[in-house]
Amino acid sequence: xxxxxxxxxxxxxxxxxxxxxxxxxQIGQRETLVAHPSNPHVLYQRRWLERGGILxxxxxxxxxxxxxxxxxxxxxQGTPGLAPIIGYYSLRxxxxxxEKTFDGVLMGQKYPGTSLLGRAKxxxxxxxxxxxxxxxxxxxxxxxxxxxxxxxRGAVVVMEVRTGRILAVASTPGFLPNxxxxxxxxxxxxxxxxxxxxxxxxxxxxxxxxxxVVLAAGLSRGITHLExxxxxxxxxxxxxxxxxxxxxxxxGQISLIDACAVSSxxxxxxxxxxxxxxxxxxxxAGFGIGxxxxxxxxxxxxxxxxxxxxxxxxxxxxxIGQHGLVTTPLQLAMVVQAIANDGLMMEPMLIDxxxxxxxxxxxxxxxxxxxxxxxPTVARDIKEAMTAxxxxxTGRRAALPEVSVAGKTGSAENPxxxxxxxxxxxxxxxxxxxxxxVIVENGGSGGDVAAPLARDIFRxxxxxxxxxxxx
Numbered sequence: 001x002x003x004x005x006x007x008x009x010x011x012x013x014x015x016x017x018x019x020x021x022x023x024x025x026q027i028g029q030r031e032t033l034v035a036h037p038s039n040p041h042v043l044y045q046r047r048w049l050e051r052g053g054i055l056x057x058x059x060x061x062x063x064x065x066x067x068x069x070x071x072x073x074x075x076x077q078g079t080p081g082l083a084p085i086i087g088y089y090s091l092r093x094x095x096x097x098x099e100k101t102f103d104g105v106l107m108g109q110k111y112p113g114t115s116l117l118g119r120a121k122x123x124x125x126x127x128x129x130x131x132x133x134x135x136x137x138x139x140x141x142x143x144x145x146x147x148x149x150x151x152x153r154g155a156v157v158v159m160e161v162r163t164g165r166i167l168a169v170a171s172t173p174g175f176l177p178n179x180x181x182x183x184x185x186x187x188x189x190x191x192x193x194x195x196x197x198x199x200x201x202x203x204x205x206x207x208x209x210x211x212x213v214v215l216a217a218g219l220s221r222g223i224t225h226l227e228x229x230x231x232x233x234x235x236x237x238x239x240x241x242x243x244x245x246x247x248x249x250x251x252g253q254i255s256l257i258d259a260c261a262v263s264s265x266x267x268x269x270x271x272x273x274x275x276x277x278x279x280x281x282x283x284x285a286g287f288g289i290g291x292x293x294x295x296x297x298x299x300x301x302x303x304x305x306x307x308x309x310x311x312x313x314x315x316x317x318x319x320i321g322q323h324g325l326v327t328t329p330l331q332l333a334m335v336v337q338a339i340a341n342d343g344l345m346m347e348p349m350l351i352d353x354x355x356x357x358x359x360x361x362x363x364x365x366x367x368x369x370x371x372x373x374x375x376p377t378v379a380r381d382i383k384e385a386m387t388a389x390x391x392x393x394t395g396r397r398a399a400l401p402e403v404s405v406a407g408k409t410g411s412a413e414n415p416x417x418x419x420x421x422x423x424x425x426x427x428x429x430x431x432x433x434x435x436x437x438v439i440v441e442n443g444g445s446g447g448d449v450a451a452p453l454a455r456d457i458f459r460x461x462x463x464x465x466x467x468x469x470x471x
Contacts, residue, residue: 046091046107047070047071047072047091049072049107049108049128049129049130050065050067050072050128050129050130051065051072051074051089051106051107051129051130052065052105052106052107052108052129052130052131052132052133052355053065053132053133054086054098054099054106054132054133054135055132055133055134055135056134056135056137056138056139056142057134057135057136057137057138057165057167057352058138058139058140059134060077060139061077062076062077062078062082062086062135062137062139063075063076063077063078063086063089063099063177064077074088074089074090074177074178075178076088076176076177076178078139078142078177079139079142079143079146079170079174080146080172080173080174080175080176080194081142081145081146081149081156081170081171081172081173081174082137082142082146082169082170082174083097083174083175083176083177083194084097084171084174084175084194084195084196084197084198084199084299085097085098085169085171085197085199085200085297085350086098086099086177087099087100087177087298088177088180089177090180090181092181092184093180093181093184096195096298097197097297097298097299098133098135098297098298098350100298101296101297101298102133102296102351105130105131105133105354106130106131106133107130108128108129108130108131112131112354112356112363113361113363128358129357129358131354131355131356132354132355132356132357133351133353133354133355134351134352134353134354134355135350135351135352136160136165136166136167136349136350136351136352137166137167137168137169137350138167138168141158141167141168141460141461142168142169142170144457144460145158145168145170145457145460146170146172146174148453148456148457148460149170149172149453151172152172152440152441152443152449152453153172153173153192153440153441153442154172154198154202154420154421154438154439154440154441154443155169155170155171155172155198155199155202155329155437155438155439156168156169156170156199156329156436156437156438156439156453156457157169157199157329157330157333157436157437158333158434158435158436158457158461159333159334159337159348159434159435159436160433160434161337161340161341161426161432161433161434161435162341162346162367162433163346163349163367164334164337164345164346164347164348164349164367164368165349165352165367166348166349166350167434167461169199169200169330169350170199171196171197171198171199171200171202172198173190173192173194174194175187175190175194175195197298197299198329198439198441199328199329199330200293200295200297200299200300200301200328200329200330201299201300201301201328202328202329202439203301203303203304203326203327203328204326204327204328204329204412204420204422204439204441205321205322205325205326205327205412205413205414205420206321206325206326206327206332206410206412206422207320207321207322207410207411207412207413207419207420207422207446208263208265208320208321208408208409208410208411208422208446209321209332209335209408209409209410209422209424209446210284210318210319210320210321210325210327210410211260211263211268211319211320211321211408212335212336212339212382212386212408212424213280213283213284213287213289213335214268214271214272214275214280214283214319215256215260215268215271215382215385216283216287216339216373216374216378216382217275217279217280217282217283218256218271218274218275219374219378219381219382220283220374220375220378221275221279223271223274223275224256224271224274225256225381226255226256226257226381226384226385227255227256227257228255228256229253229254229255229256230253230254230255230256230259230264230266230267230270230271231252231253232245232250232251232252232253232254232259232264232266232267233250233252233266234248234249234250234251234266235248235266236265236266236269236270236316238269238273238312238313238316239311239312239313241313243265243266243269243316243317243320244265244266245264245265245266246263246265246411249262251264251266251267254267256271256385257384257385257388258388258393260385260386260388260389260393260408261385261388261389261391261392261393261394262393262394263389263393263394263408263409265320268319268320269316269319269320271319272315272316272318272319273312273315273316276315277309277310277314277315277318280315280318280319281305281306281307281310281318283373284305284325285305286371286373286374287331287334287335287338287345287373288331288334288335288345289303289305289325289327289331289335290302290303290304290305291303293330293331293334293348294347294348294370295330295347295348295349295350296350296351297350300330301328303326303327303328303331304324304325304326305325306318306323306324306325310323321410321412322412322413329437329438329439330348330437332422332424332437333348333424333435333436333437334348335424336424336425336426336435336436336437337435338373338374338379339374339379339382339383339386339426340379340383340426340432340435341379341432342376342379342380343372343373343374343375343376343378343379344369344370344371344372344373345369345370345371345372345373346367346368346369346370347367347368347369347370349365349367349368351365352364352365353365380430383406383426383429383430383432384430386406386407386408386425386426386429387404387405387406387429387430389406389407389408389409390404390405390406390407390425390429390451394409394446394447394451395407395408395409395423395425395446395447395451396447396451397447397448397451397452397455398423398425398451398452398454398455398458399455400427400455400458400459400462402459402462402463403427403428403458403462404427404428404429404430405425405426405427405428405429405454405455405458406425406426406427406429406430406432407423407424407425407426407451407454408422408423408424408425409422409423409445409446409447409450409451410422410423410424410446410450411444411445411446411447414442417442418442418443418444419442419443419444419445420439420440420441420442420443421439421440421443421444421445421446421448421449421450422437422438422439422446422450423436423437423438423446423447423450423451423453423454424436424437424438425454425458427458427461427462433461434458434461436454436457436458438450438453438454438457440453
């Protein structure tokens with residue numbers, strides 16, 4: 001009797017498990033199944049439905065679909081350094097980058113608008129072609145930047161100050177997405193990691209570029225001003241440890257603005273001790289360091305910011321951009337954008353608009369303010385200090401005769417080899433149109449390596465037809 005009872009319970013439990021599993025897969029995981037690359041229906045669509053194009057801000061094609069006897073194939077006309085950001089589209093290896101982030105829109109499966117009527121029409125009348133993406137990228141500027149950057153390994157991010165639009169972004173070495181199927185093994189195992197999006201996900205210590213954050217904290221708290229004088233003896237002792245300037249250079253009695261120009265470690269460590277760890281780290285968090293940027297894109301990383309109580313020695317290392325402090329080129333570009341924009345940080349933008357060419361519709365992406373990180377007065381003082389860096393300090397090789405440049409160099413220590421070379425900056429100096437972040441992996445001196453690259457990038461933007469100067 002008991003055996004029959006247990007058997008009935010077992011059958012009932014088994015039946016309920018089957019029903020639950022069916023609900024889980026058919027309802028709970030419906031979208032996963034529908035979009036799964038092994039789904040024959042998905043494979044058919046990807047081969048025979050015309051995927052939307054990806055365009056630069058002027059309408060030049062970055063990626064498009066071309067019909068052939070075996071369906072549509074993806075053709076890329078962008079640059080190798082842009083490829084880690086745009087990504088690739090392959091029936092064999094899937095999608096990555098912008099192609100992945102906006103896959104549903106590009107396939108015409110996801111309605112990009114908010115109108116209920118439009119959404120209803122989209123559901124009833126499927127797109128014969130996917131929606132097009134208009135990016136903020138200027139391919140002419142992008143090509144010049146990659147020519148200027150040459151064979152360096154690293155990244156560049158160029159932003160429009162008032163809007164946060166990303167005008168160019170390069171991650172090198174890059175790759176050719178048209179070759180992804182034929183050369184996957186070579187591309188995926190290359191020692192330069194060309195698939196890796198260094199601009200958005202590359203983890204680097206900021207080095208002396210972080211001194212801008214320390215300066216912002218000191219000025220905002222009223223602890224210091226640009227004319228404040230410090231006694232720089234070439235090195236400073238913190239908790240029994242000595243930290244020196246580059247080459248142990250002694251600057252003697254020096255103003256804060258001049259200390260920024262020559263990138264004095266001693267002065268900024270002393271300033272950081274006066275400000276306090278909590279205030280320095282709060283300012284860094286206000287600039288978005290240690291947080292994932294609010295950008296609709298693939299491969300974003302948040303960076304790292306020390307948390308909790310840190311010692312005076314650890315604070316000293318933080319103030320010169322070390323001690324586990326990690327940023328990405330995009331994050332430092334956002335720091336400079338906020339300073340350039342009188343303290344107002346804008347959300348970074350990579351997509352200008354989405355187009356429905358069948359129904360002649362366009363959805364525009366408007367610039368979005370995030371927050372005031374610092375006051376306009378503090379921002380103006382920092383811009384003045386950054387102008388001194390380029391006019392008479394470590395960033396002199398970023399200077400141009402035809403337009404004023406403001407910036408900050410950095411040489412970030414790297415346990416795996418030579419220091420990474422940084423330059424972050426803006427132009428024109430006091431009323432900036434664009435800002436940038438440049439990093440050269442294992443480049444050594446930011447002033448010697450990254451600053452000249454930044455100079456030529458600024459020239460490319462302002463002249464349109466730059467001529468690279470000798471390095």
